[in-house]
Amino acid sequence: xxxxxxxxxxxxxxxxxxxxxxxxxxxxxxxxxxxxxxxxxxxxxxxxxxxxxxxxxxxxxxxxxxxxxxxxxxxxxxxxxxxxxxxxxxxxxxxxxxxxxxxxxxxxxxxxxxxxxxxxxxxxxxxxxxxxxxxxxxxxxxxxxxxxxxxxxxxxxxxxxxxxxxxxxxxxxxxxxxxxxxxxxxxxxxxxxxxxxxxxxxxxxxxxxxxxxxxxxxxxxxxxxxxxxxxxxxxxxxxxxxxxxxxxxxxxxxxxxx
Amino acid sequence: xxxxxxxxxxxxxxxxxxxxxxxxxxxxxxxxxxxxxxxxxxxxxxxxxxxxxxxxxxxxxxxxxxxxxxxxxxxxxxxxxxxxxxxxxxxxxxxxxxxxxxxxxxxxxxxxxxxxxxxxxxxxxxxxxxxxxxxxxxxxxxxxxxxxxxxxxxxxxxxxxxxxxxxxxxxxxxxxxxxxxxxxxxxxxxxxxxxxxxxxxxxxxxxxxxxxxxxxxxxxxxxxxxxxxxxxxxxxxxxxxxxxxxxxxxxxxxxxxxxxxxxxxxxxxxxxxxxxxxxxxxxxxxxxxxxxxxxxxxxxxxxxxxxxxxxxxxxxxxxxxxxxxxxxxxxxxxxxxxxxxxxxxxxxxxxxxxxxxxxxxxxxxxxxxxxxxxxxxxxxxxx
Numbered sequence: 001x002x003x004x005x006x007x008x009x010x011x012x013x014x015x016x017x018x019x020x021x022x023x024x025x026x027x028x029x030x031x032x033x034x035x036x037x038x039x040x041x042x043x044x045x046x047x048x049x050x051x052x053x054x055x056x057x058x059x060x061x062x063x064x065x066x067x068x069x070x071x072x073x074x075x076x077x078x079x080x081x082x083x084x085x086x087x088x089x090x091x092x093x094x095x096x097x098x099x100x101x102x103x104x105x106x107x108x109x110x111x112x113x114x115x116x117x118x119x120x121x122x123x124x125x126x127x128x129x130x131x132x133x134x135x136x137x138x139x140x141x142x143x144x145x146x147x148x149x150x151x152x153x154x155x156x157x158x159x160x161x162x163x164x165x166x167x168x169x170x171x172x173x174x175x176x177x178x179x180x181x182x183x184x185x186x187x188x189x190x191x192x193x194x195x196x197x198x199x200x201x202x203x204x205x206x207x208x209x210x211x212x213x214x215x216x217x218x219x220x221x222x223x224x225x226x227x228x229x230x231x232x233x234x235x236x237x238x239x240x241x242x243x244x245x246x247x248x249x250x251x252x253x254x255x256x257x258x
Numbered sequence: 259x260x261x262x263x264x265x266x267x268x269x270x271x272x273x274x275x276x277x278x279x280x281x282x283x284x285x286x287x288x289x290x291x292x293x294x295x296x297x298x299x300x301x302x303x304x305x306x307x308x309x310x311x312x313x314x315x316x317x318x319x320x321x322x323x324x325x326x327x328x329x330x331x332x333x334x335x336x337x338x339x340x341x342x343x344x345x346x347x348x349x350x351x352x353x354x355x356x357x358x359x360x361x362x363x364x365x366x367x368x369x370x371x372x373x374x375x376x377x378x379x380x381x382x383x384x385x386x387x388x389x390x391x392x393x394x395x396x397x398x399x400x401x402x403x404x405x406x407x408x409x410x411x412x413x414x415x416x417x418x419x420x421x422x423x424x425x426x427x428x429x430x431x432x433x434x435x436x437x438x439x440x441x442x443x444x445x446x447x448x449x450x451x452x453x454x455x456x457x458x459x460x461x462x463x464x465x466x467x468x469x470x471x472x473x474x475x476x477x478x479x480x481x482x483x484x485x486x487x488x489x490x491x492x493x494x495x496x497x498x499x500x501x502x503x504x505x506x507x508x509x510x511x512x513x514x515x516x517x518x519x520x521x522x523x524x525x526x527x528x529x530x531x532x533x534x535x536x537x538x539x540x541x542x543x544x545x546x547x548x549x550x551x552x553x554x555x556x557x558x559x560x561x562x563x564x565x566x567x568x569x570x571x572x573x574x575x576x577x578x579x580x581x582x583x584x585x586x587x588x589x590x591x592x593x594x595x596x597x598x599x600x601x602x603x604x605x606x607x608x609x610x611x612x613x614x615x616x617x618x619x620x621x622x623x624x625x626x627x628x629x630x631x632x633x634x635x636x637x638x639x640x641x
Contacts, residue, residue: 099607100606100607100608100609101606101607101608103373116294117296118293118294118296119296121300122293122296122298122328125298125328125331125335126293126327126328126331128331128334128367129327129330129331129334129363130327132334132362132363132364132367133330133359133362133363135362135364137364137367137368137370138368138370140370141370141371141372141373143606144606145604145605145606145609161327164293164326164327188362191358191359191361191362192359194355194358195355195356195358195359195362196327196355196359197355
C-alpha cells in the first residue's frame with residue numbers, strides 16, 4: 001500500500017502567488033505534499049485557503065510561481081495536458097456542488113460514462129460501490145434537493161471518488177455539519193486514504209477535524225498574505241512557532257501587533 | 259487508483275474459483291482485478307448453494323495481482339451474498355487495504371426502490387391540472403392586489419420598496435431593451451409593408467399600404483410584439499432572479515425580517531414594466547411605421563409626407579389609447595406572473611431554469627390570451 005511505500009512528493013507548490021485581478025491574496029507559498037498523506041491548508045477566514053485550493057485544482061491561474069503534480073508543471077502545461085492531469089483529481093466542493101438536475105447515481109455515473117469505456121453494468125456496480133463506501137447506497141435514486149447537508153457532502157465525496165483519483169481535494173468538508181457527522185466524515189476520509197492510498201489536500205479551519213486527520217499542513221496568514229507556519233496541526237498546536245498560530249490552535253483571540 | 263503489486267507484467271484476466279477443503283469453502287482469486295479493463299466477473303446468485311449456513315468463506319490471494327475499486331465491488335457483492343446465506347467471510351487473507359474498504363461497506367446492500375413511475379390516470383391528472391391552474395390564477399391575482407396595495411403605500415411614502423430597486427428595474431426593462439424592440443418592430447413593419455405592397459398592388463391600392471402598416475402596428479403588433487419580447491427578456495430574468503433568491507434562502511431572510519415579498523420584489527418589477535412598456539409601445543409604433551415607410555419608399559415610390567399623411571389619416575388617436583391600455587395590462591400581467599413563478603420555484607439550479615422557461619411561456623401565452631380579450635372588448639365598445 002502507498003502508506004508503506006517510501007514518501008514521495010506528489011504535489012509541489014513553489015513560490016506561488018494567488019489572487020484575483022490586481023488583488024494579491026497570498027504570495028510566496030512553498031510546500032510539498034507527500035504521496036498518501038493528508039495535507040491541511042489552515043488559517044482564519046479570508047486568508048486565502050480556498051483561493052489557493054482553486055489554483056491547485058485548475059480553476060484559478062496563479063499570479064506567479066509553479067504548481068507541480070508528479071513533477072509536471074501544471075500551469076505551464078498545455079490546456080489539454082492540464083485536463084489530463086486533472087483527471088487524477090477528485091474535488092469535494094464546500095457546497096458538494098452536486099448537479100441538481102441529476103439523481104445522485106447519475107451524478108457519480110456521469111464522469112465514468114464520459115471518461116471511461118466501461119460497460120453500463122460495470123458503471124452501475126462502481127456507482128453502487130462508491131455510494132456504499134460513503135454509506136449513501138439508499139440515495140442512488142434521490143435528487144440532491146432531497147438530501148441534507150451532510151448527505152450531500154457524502155454524495156459529493158462519492159462523486160469525487162468516481163474515477164479513482166490519486167489526489168483528493170476537500171474544501172471545508174466539515175463546514176455546516178454536526179459533530180457526529182463531522183467525525184464520521186473525518187473517519188471516512190482517513191479510511192479512504194488508508195484503503196485507496198489516495199493523497200488528500202484539505203482546506204479547513206475546523207480544529208478537531210484537523211487534529212484528527214491531517215499529517216502535514218501549511219498555515220496561511222491573512223495579514224501578511226503569506227504562509228507563516230508549516231507542519232502537522234498537532235505539531236503546530238503543541239509547538240506553535242508564533243503567537244498567531246498558538247492563538248488559532250487554542251481558539252484564542254489574536255491581535256496583530258500594530 | 260490501482261493498488262499495484264506487479265505493474266510491469268502484462269494484464270491477466272481476473273478469475274475466481276470456489277474450492278472446498280474439509281467442507282470449508284475457499285475462494286481463490288487470480289489475475290488483475292481492474293475496473294478499467296471492464297472484465298470484473300459477476301458472481302452467480304447461487305454461489306453458496308452447496309455451503310451450509312454459519313460457515314466461513316476463506317480467501318486465497320496468492321495469485322492476486324493488481325486491483326482497484328472493481329475488486330472491491332466484486333468483494334462487496336460476495337459479502338452481500340454471504341450475508342443473505344448466513345455465511346461469514348474471513349477477510350484475513352485479503353490485502354489489508356481491501357479489508358479496510360470492505361469494512362466501510364454495509365453487509366447487505368440496502369433495497370433501493372426504483373424511481374416511481376406515476377400511474378397513468380388521465381381524469382385524475384386533468385383534475386389536478388385544472389385545480390393547480392385555478393389556484394395559480396387565484397394566487398397571481400392575489401399577488402396583483404397586494405402589489406396594487408403596495409403602489410398606494412408607495413405613493414403614501416410607507417412602502418418597503420426601495421427607489422433604487424425601482425430605478426434599476428426600469429433601466430433593465432426599458433433602455434436596455436431598446437435595441438431588440440427596435441429590430442423586432444422595424445422588421446415587423448417592413449414585412450407587413452412588403453407583403454401588403456405585393457398584394458395591394460394587384461388592385462392598384464398601393465396607397466393603402468400605409469393604412470395597413472399603421473393600423474396593424476398601432477392597434478396590435480407594436481403592443482403584442484413588445485410584450486412578447488419583454489416577456490422573453492425581462493419576465494424570464496425576473497423569474498430566474500427570484501428563483502435564485504429562493505435557492506439562496508434570500509426570500510426566507512426577507513420573510514424572517516418581516517419584509518413583504520410582494521412589496522420588496524414584485525412591486526418594483528411590476529411598476530417598472532408598467533412605466534416603461536407604454537413608452538416602449540410608442541417607440542415600437544414609431545419603429546414599425548418607419549420600417550413600413552422605408553419599404554414603401556423603395557417598392558412603391560411614395561413620398562415620406564404622402565405615407566405619413568395616409569397613415570395618420572387611417573389611425574385615429576383612440577387607437578393609440580387602445581394600444582397603450584393593452585400594453586399596461588400586458589406589463590402588469592408579465593410582472594406579476596413572472597415574479598409568482600419565481601417565488602413558487604424549487605430551490606435547485608435546475609429549478610431556476612424551469613422557472614425562467616415557465617415565465618416566458620406563461621408570459622407569451624398570457625399576453626396573446628389577454629389580447630384576444632381586448633379584441634372582444636374593442637368590438638363591444640366599438641373602437
